[in-house]
Amino acid sequence: DTGxxxxxxxxxxxxxxxxxFRCDPISEHNRLYWYRQTLGQGPEFLTYFQNxxxxxxxxxxSDRFSAERPKxxxxxxxxxxxxxxxxxxxxxxxxxxxxxxxxxxxxxGTRLTVV
Amino acid sequence: xxxxxQAQTEISVVEKEDVTLDCVYExxxxxxxxxxxxxxxxxxxxxxxxxxxxxEQNEISGRYSWNFQKSTSSFNxxxxxxxxxxxxxxxxxxTPYNTxxxxxxxxxxxxxxx
Numbered sequence: 001d002t003g004x005x006x007x008x009x010x011x012x013x014x015x016x017x018x019x020x021f022r023c024d025p026i027s028e029h030n031r032l033y034w035y036r037q038t039l040g041q042g043p044e045f046l047t048y049f050q051n052x053x054x055x056x057x058x059x060x061x062s063d064r065f066s067a068e069r070p071k072x073x074x075x076x077x078x079x080x081x082x083x084x085x086x087x088x089x090x091x092x093x094x095x096x097x098x099x100x101x102x103x104x105x106x107x108x109g110t111r112l113t114v115v
Numbered sequence: 116x117x118x119x120x121q122a123q124t125e126i127s128v129v130e131k132e133d134v135t136l137d138c139v140y141e142x143x144x145x146x147x148x149x150x151x152x153x154x155x156x157x158x159x160x161x162x163x164x165x166x167x168x169x170x171e172q173n174e175i176s177g178r179y180s181w182n183f184q185k186s187t188s189s190f191n192x193x194x195x196x197x198x199x200x201x202x203x204x205x206x207x208x209x210t211p212y213n214t215x216x217x218x219x220x221x222x223x224x225x226x227x228x229x
Contacts, residue, residue, distance in 0.1 A: 031215065042119075042206050042219030043160070056214060089158065099217060100148040100210040103162035 004107035006092050012113045013082055020078045021110045025094030032075050033104065034067055035091040043091055049075060082114045117142050119209050119220035127226045128197050136192045136223045138207030144168075146212040149183065149190045154204040154222070163205075166190065197227045 005024040013019050025032050030051055035043035046065065047057045051072035064082075069075040079086055089111050093104040118141040128134045140149065151163040164174065166183055174181050178195045194201055204224045208217040 033216070035217075040221070042208075042221050043217070045216040045218070048215060056216065091160070093160070098215045100165075100167075100215060103165065104160075104217065105162075106152075106160040108157065108159045 004092055004094050004105050006090075006107040006110050008110055009108065010111050010113075012115060015084060015114055016081055018078065018080045019082060019112065020076050021090055021092075021112075023075045023077070023092030023094075023107060025074070025092070026096075026105055029094035029096050029105075030072070031095045031097065031099060031104075032069055033093040033095075033099070034075070034077050035093065037089045037091055037109070038087075046077070046090075079112075082112075084114045087112055087114045117144075117209060117211050117218050119207050119218055121207055121220035121223050123223045124221070125224040125226070127228065130198060130227055130229050131196050132227075133193060133195050134197050134225065134227075136194075136205050136207075136225065138190045138192065138220060140188050140190065140207070140209045142209060142211055144212045148210040150208040150210070150217065151181070151190075151192050152206045152208060152219075154206060156203070160206070163192075194225075197225075199227050199229055201225060202227045 007022045033048040034046040037043045047067050049069040052069050064080045067077045089109040091109045093106045095104045120139045147168045149166045152160045154160050171183050180193045182191045204222045206222045207220045
């Protein structure tokens with residue numbers, strides 16, 4: 001297992017289109033997290049899962065965003081009707097237990113550009 | 116409010132200099148967790164250290180050391196004898212007690228010149 005994998009690495013889409021990103025966590029990691037990072041800023045929390053259960057979602061997250069983790073393995077993040085403000089790096093992370101008690105392993109991210 | 120402030124946007128040093136990255140946090144929780152992560156140009160955040168609010172003991176790991184002071188709500192990070200490979204963006208983060216999310220600061224970009 002080589003770490004957290006995200007696909008695609010880059011995505012360019014036209015405003016109004018839907019996009020979906022995939023994250024494959026480290027196997028046996030129960031926790032999976034999504035963050036968004038814009039240029040010059042720190043990662044901003046979006047949501048996290050314990051196995052297949054979505055435990056917390058940011059209040060800042062628009063209804064256009066939805067995330068799933070079927071079967072508690074990989075996760076998808078979908079953005080509907082994309083806007084230019086959605087342009088950012090979307091980061092996925094996983095951990096074996098709660099992140100406050102251990103380290104989170106991050107993927108290299110998916111860079112989204114909305115034109 | 117739960118917040119992390121990294122006032123230093125960018126620091127430039129010459130190799131072998133010591134450098135300290137500042138981190139100030141805000142939380143009303145008595146139990147919380149603090150972290151430092153490194154983001155090299157490749158973009159992948161790398162864990163450096165975790166500290167809980169009850170453990171104020173400073174830690175040293177090779178050239179890295181951390182100074183946690185609850186009295187000033189600070190968790191500063193020092194790199195001794197910096198090297199070019201230390202060039203990256205460094206993030207301080209906070210996890211409050213009742214959640215499992217990381218609240219990141221805006222990061223400090225460290226450039227180490229040969």
